[in-house]
Amino acid sequence: MSSKAKKCIECGKKLKKDEVALSKKLIDLDTEDFYCLDCFATYLECEKNDLEIKIKEFKEEGCTLFL
Template sequence: MAKSHSCKICFKENLTKDEIGATRKLIDKDAKEFFCIDCLADYLGCTVDELLEKIEEFKEEGCTLFK
């Protein structure tokens, strides 16, 4: 069974593979603590929609962090 991760800021439980992948892609490839999409957008100073758009771009490029 896969380990459940929670947000290091708001403690939201059961982060998605996109939230984990985005933290690894944009913050630290070897991250052990992760952000939910809302906290990551706030941390990066962008909107959730901008972040979701960027995640889709990474997926289309074939980034393996989102698989």
């Protein structure tokens, strides 16, 4: 399955590359469980905005998953 075809494990929504990267960063690099931001926020019991902030921070840190 290519990264372009990844879907949220909860709702089935087609994922953006940052959503795939965040799942890899916060779950496991080799995970096959990917979440959209809405479902990931529910799973992690946080706000969607918190995840958007983390994505920005990871990009600023130069994390290669978010290139």
